[in-house]
Amino acid sequence: MKTGFIGPGRMGTAMAARLGLVGRGGHCARWTTTALGSGLVALMLPHGAHADDFSNAYYDSRADQLVVSMIYSGTNPKHSFTLRWGQCQDVNGSNLHEVAVQVLDSQWQDEALRPYKKTVRFSLAGIPCRPAKVTLRTAPRFTYTVRVPALNGP
Numbered sequence: 001m002k003t004g005f006i007g008p009g010r011m012g013t014a015m016a017a018r019l020g021l022v023g024r025g026g027h028c029a030r031w032t033t034t035a036l037g038s039g040l041v042a043l044m045l046p047h048g049a050h051a052d053d054f055s056n057a058y059y060d061s062r063a064d065q066l067v068v069s070m071i072y073s074g075t076n077p078k079h080s081f082t083l084r085w086g087q088c089q090d091v092n093g094s095n096l097h098e099v100a101v102q103v104l105d106s107q108w109q110d111e112a113l114r115p116y117k118k119t120v121r122f123s124l125a126g127i128p129c130r131p132a133k134v135t136l137r138t139a140p141r142f143t144y145t146v147r148v149p150a151l152n153g154p
Contacts (some may be wrong), residue, residue, distance in 0.1 A: 004053065006105050017040040037047065040083065042117065051139065051141040051142060052070055052071065052081075052108075052138040053070070053072070053141075053142045053145040053152060054068065054069065054138070054142060055073070056068075056072060057136055057144045057146050059146055059147065059148050059149070061149070062122070064123070064124050064125075065066065065149075066083075066121070066124060067120075067121050067122075068119070068121075068122065068137075068144075068147070069117060069118070069119045069120075070117065070120065071115065071117050072116055072117075072118070073110075073112030073115050073116070074106075074107060074110035074111065074112065074113065074114065074116075075110055075111055075113050075114070076110070077116045078107075078111065079105050079106055079116070080107075081103055081104065081106070081118070082103075082104045082106070082125075083101050083102070083103060083104070083106055083122050083136075084101065085099060085127065085128060086099055086101060086102070086125055087099070087128070088110035088128045088129035091113070095131065095150075096132065097130070097132040098132065098133045098134050098135065099132050099134050100137060101134055101136050101137065102134050102137055103137065104139070108139075114124055124148060129154070130148060130149065130151055131147070132148045133145060133146075133147055133148075133150060133151045134146045134147070134148050
């Protein structure tokens with residue numbers, strides 16, 4: 001069975017090295033890739049760390065937007081969210097594509113004192129392919145999948 005680490009700071013790096021998972025030139029991106037394809041993943045977060053989550057997400061065909069309701073913690077409700085689109089992946093030669101999208105929080109280091117919920121609309125002008133199964137991901141724990149249809153017309 002493969003073992004991977006996500007968020008290897010001092011403690012995670014030491015544990016990965018002890019298990020022989022970190023060689024010369026090891027980088028966090030390599031550890032994350034290994035972790036995501038592993039049978040066993042160790043999530044290395046500091047005590048009290050929090051992550052944004054989704055309460056809902058859907059495709060609004062009238063506005064051609066993703067509507068995403070985020071649940072997050074902080075000291076204020078003024079967090080803003082952006083999307084980082086991944087590469088399109090073909091699904092077994094079908095017309096459907098898969099795209100991984102990272103949801104980024106402008107204040108990801110904000111101290112988690114109060115819970116908040118915010119609904120954000122994202123234009124799909126930047127989506128690299130359609131139709132697509134879009135998997136939204138917050139670092140490092142939560143995912144939500146939304147299907148985005150092909151555009152009608154030219």
